[in-house]
Amino acid sequence: MHKASKDLSRTRYFSRSLLIILSGALLMAGCAGPQVAKKGPVFFPGPPNEPKVQFLKSISGSADVEDQRSKLQLLVSGATEKDTNRPIVRPYGVRYVKGKLYVSDTQGPSTVDIMDLRNKSFNYLKENPGRGQLKKPINLEVDVDGSVYVADTLKKEVMIYDPTGTFVGSLGREQNMKPVDVALDKDFIYALDLNDSDIKIYDRKTLQYVRSIGKTEDKSQGLALPTNLTIDDKGLIYVTNITDATVKIYDKDGHFINKIGQLGDALGEFTRPKGIAVDPQHRIWVVDGAFQNVQVFNENRRMLMFFGDPPLVAGALNLPAGIALTTEDLDYFQTLADPDFILEQVIFVTNQMGDAKVSIYGLGHKKGSAPTSTAVPAPLPGAKPEGSAGQTGK
């Protein structure tokens, strides 16, 4: 070789290796892992409005609840994070009672997930092979003593478990119903039947069928493919309906009292109303699966606000279904909230799709501001007061 070409090949070698190193570095950059952007608190309504609701956190499985196993532990045991995480796959019903979060998951495995967020535990409802086995638990109700009532649409029964998780009985076999939700009061169990579009009432002690309510003379006031129900402290029953996208309110005798909303996309209207809950201030919280939000109404059926509509940096709902409210354990949930946002109530919403399977929000007020209230503002002068029966005087 000429000396010149030797020099040239050395240069070529040098530049080629440099090129290789550079491209390698660029390729390696892809292994750096996702950048985690620093996010501020997510408030609803958004600024500059006064915040009323804050997105706190989401849960997708046991890994979001339990203590994280250290990397060393994982290495030693040979397991991966994926192995130890028990995911929530397709949740619907949700309840928070006496410090525990109950979520009914229809897939992998079909059971009720019971989480203690403060004490970082994630468990399944006790296995009850045979008669007590859950097949497709859609919705649930939990009594204050910890008994669990599960509406199972595949078994076509409401399954009842005692506080230890042991199966104690079921309802609905004789009535051939499709129970999609269940509610309780002191004396009765109310099973929402999608087949007959009514509410079947059973005696709590004897588990005997008593009567059905929900059908009315005026068809527009009756239940129409109802999916979720709840009972407030005044004894009123609220039911969401698919056919006409309304929330219908009945008393325990089955008399139609009132309805909220209609099919539409204006504020206060629904497309796919699903989960429903009523808080101690008689505010009504309705999940809409198609709008992918929660709309909040006061007891005069006036819409107060809505939240959760995607797209959002965080806290967006994704095909949401069930909703639960609690005023328990506010001290624990306050640790998840902005320190200047004082919590009054916590809201749990299940999402059937996406990564966040249970979204947790807090209702509250900014420190120094007045607590949230349901006060209806005074009517404008000359305006006729709304509401039925024209209340005058007092």
Add this chain to the structure above:
Amino acid sequence: MKTPILALAALAWFSLSYATPALAASCVTTACHSAIGAIKQPHAPVKEGDCAACHTQKVKEHPVKGAKSFELAGKAGALCANCHDGMGKKKYQHAPVQEGACISCHKPHGTGERFLLEVGEDRTALCIGCHDPAPFKQNFMHGPAAVGSCNACHEPHESSEKDLLKGPVRDVCLKCHADFAATMAAAAVVHPPVRDDACTACHNPHGSSVSMFLNKKMPDLCVGCHKNIGKKLAGVKFPHKPVMAQGGCANCHSAHFGKSKGLLAADQMTVCLSCHGKDDLGTPPLKNIKTQLAGKKFLHGPVRTGDCKACHDPHGSDNFRLLRGSYPAALYMPYKDGLYDACLGCHEKNLLRFADTTIYTGFRNGNRNLHYVHVVGRKGRTCRICHEPHASNGEKLISKEGTQFGAWKIPINFVITSTGGSCAPGCHRKFKYDRVKAEAL
């Protein structure tokens, strides 16, 4: 020896004649200016015969026909200020004082009265000389104004207060009305303008055509501040008679202070029953509520707490019997939403909406809502056909004496049991009802 005595006497005569010119050459004699000598309360210089203090001699000859031998030592107020200094220091001056027109009120030589005034304690004639007499000719007069004691409240010359008052309005008033001030200090409830504002907010300090010399008659005076009440009184179908009658608001309310909330003269029940506890109130006479309540076992909730205004509006209402919600006057009125608001404002709103219920009433046979049976439908009967609105000796305020039906009092004969009851009224045969096990008809 005699010469010095004579000299002394001459010296004395000279000095005396020059030192006291009055004695030497007096202006006031029986022949000249005698009237001034007769003045009962003369001005001090006049008393001392010191005419030269004010009158300076211009010309030696006096009297001079067609001319003045004397002129005043100073002009108007400046002359008086030679002795009477200390005026003009305060903010508000009486106009004549400001103009130096002292003699518009004071007679410079003196008068038969004190202070060189021509009037005594009753200054009316003097002050009316400039001031409008109208307020002093009213039907109802404030004491001092009635007797012309203007200076009881007003400074005659100057003051640091507006209107020449002797002090701030409240202080001037309460200096005499001391017993009022003491009672007010001890009162439980005080009308805010009485506590904070000048009394002249409501009272004319001199006099007016209204009793207690108020600026306006009640209720017009009161609704000047209490505008909502004014609006109500103007537009309401049935005003409460005492509001518009003699005495107005003061028929029930104490204007200044009192023991009870709402500035009532006494507690609510006492005030209301002071009229509604009589047999002859109105034509035709309204029911004597006192006898209605006397000795009764069961009282309607608000009546028990002595709260008449829970149901009745004491100022006026568009509703029957001054009720706060609508209520039918007739005995029969089938139920419609809104007709019975006076009762359903407190009592279960859904009471009369459903023919069957397990929730809204205990008056049911099984699930059959018996309130619905009685009140809804063509022959709907009003609540008063069975229930006494104020008090009763019967359970659930069901009338024991019966309800007035024309000339007859329909007995009800209501009997209550633990799960139901029965009625054998003068309307139908005896019917029993039971919530748990429905009675057959």
